[in-house]
Amino acid sequence: MKQTVLLTGCAGFIGSNFVKTVACRADIKALYDFVIVDALTYAGNLENIKPELDAHSHLKFHQIDIRDSQKIHDLFKKYAFSGVINFAAESHVDRSIESPNIFVETNVLGTLNLLKESLALFEAKGNFKYLQISTDEVYGTLQMEDAPFTETTPLAPNSPYSASKASADLICRSFFETFKLPVVITRCSNNYGPLQVEEKFIPLMIKRALANEPLPIYGTGMNIRDWIYVDDHNEGVWKVFTNGTAGEVYNLGGASERQNLDVAKMILKALGKPESLLKFVTDRKGHDFRYAINFSKTQKELGWSPKVRFEEEGLNRTIEHYKKLWAK
Numbered sequence: 639m640k641q642t643v644l645l646t647g648c649a650g651f652i653g654s655n656f657v658k659t660v661a662c663r664a665d666i667k668a669l670y671d672f673v674i675v676d677a678l679t680y681a682g683n684l685e686n687i688k689p690e691l692d693a694h695s696h697l698k699f700h701q702i703d704i705r706d707s708q709k710i711h712d713l714f715k716k717y718a719f720s721g722v723i724n725f726a727a728e729s730h731v732d733r734s735i736e737s738p739n740i741f742v743e744t745n746v747l748g749t750l751n752l753l754k755e756s757l758a759l760f761e762a763k764g765n766f767k768y769l770q771i772s773t774d775e776v777y778g779t780l781q782m783e784d785a786p787f788t789e790t791t792p793l794a795p796n797s798p799y800s801a802s803k804a805s806a807d808l809i810c811r812s813f814f815e816t817f818k819l820p821v822v823i824t825r826c827s828n829n830y831g832p833l834q835v836e837e838k839f840i841p842l843m844i845k846r847a848l849a850n851e852p853l854p855i856y857g858t859g860m861n862i863r864d865w866i867y868v869d870d871h872n873e874g875v876w877k878v879f880t881n882g883t884a885g886e887v888y889n890l891g892g893a894s895e896r897q898n899l900d901v902a903k904m905i906l907k908a909l910g911k912p913e914s915l916l917k918f919v920t921d922r923k924g925h926d927f928r929y930a931i932n933f934s935k936t937q938k939e940l941g942w943s944p945k946v947r948f949e950e951e952g953l954n955r956t957i958e959h960y961k962k963l964w965a966k
């Protein structure tokens with residue numbers, strides 16, 4: 639019999655790519671139905687998954703806010719889910735500095751709503767898996783000489799965003815420790831690829847470059863992020879969901895640490911634009927210096943590793959996608 643899995647936040651960047659490349663794959667479609675919920679905030683666009691919703695009867699969509707405990711309760715009553723993958727979140731660090739409340743409401747309390755309903759189903763019928771999509775930002779920041787984060791690095795989040803994600807991770811952990819709800823957590827580095835909202839770093843740089851407008855670079859531009867192509871991330875999510883051990887955390891990294899300034903320069907070069915478009919602006923408050931992620935546990939235990947190389951493949955593919963949208 640087919641299983642029904644709840645996917646949250648799949649009108650956004652990572653989730654919509656998950657629908658395209660994982661949920662619609664023939665082998666997966668044969669075994670699973672997916673119910674997608676999204677509140678359609680500024681970051682969610684139903685157009686991102688409209689072709690898939692129109693073409694595939696194993697996908698259903700409901701516009702629901704995960705903060706709405708009654709609607710989430712009714713949804714779990716309607717569908718006897720065998721699992722949840724929670725992509726839904728407020729995800730922009732800059733917005734969390736301006737307005738932190740919504741980050742706690744969605745990322746912490748919304749997650750708690752999902753966990754409580756998951757637990758009720760798990761206790762009623764067993765056979766359940768809950769996957770929480772988290773971030774490497776929960777580990778805090780690194781200096782150049784520090785070793786990359788592992789799954790046992792202590793949580794030390796610095797922004798309201800990462801603090802809300804770390805809080806959600808701890809609530810998830812508690813549901814495993816207290817109730818034995820089969821929870822797994824993935825922590826990934828910065829995703830890049832098609833369908834990201836344009837205020838995030840890589841699409842913003844591309845959009846500004848295409849329009850010959852200044853590319854804003856925080857501080858000195860020396861901050862380092864590890865970049866993972868969104869399809870590599872989503873392959874890892876599915877591996878962890880289907881084969882990960884309950885109660886465990888799995889890091890998913892891209893093996894592509896780059897300084898922000900270098901990424902902006904690569905984009906300018908690929909588009910044939912001058913570096914004079916770079917504009918250094920006041921640094922983000924509490925800006926984490928470096929993220930780097932050790933994913934050898936996921937590699938060893940689940941046979942996953944990132945495939946898409948940053949400069950040679952992923953960045954060009956991403957630039958081509960946004961060029962089609964924005965080039966005049």
Ligand SMILES: NC(=O)c1ccc[n+]([C@@H]2O[C@H](COP(=O)([O-])OP(=O)(O)OC[C@H]3O[C@@H](n4cnc5c(N)ncnc54)[C@H](O)[C@@H]3O)[C@@H](O)[C@H]2O)c1
Nearest residue numbers: 647649650651652677678679681682703704727773828829
């Ligand atoms: N983008 C990254 O680089 C990155 C890195 C690490 C972790 N993550 C995590 O991955 C997940 C997805 O990130 P993304 O980049 O796709 O984010 P996104 O902001 O592009 O999309 C988030 C989606 O969640 C929906 N949403 C927001 N609040 C909701 C609510 N209350 N109820 C229901 N839906 C709601 C939005 O409408 C949107 O469709 C998030 O949990 C994020 O914390 C992202």
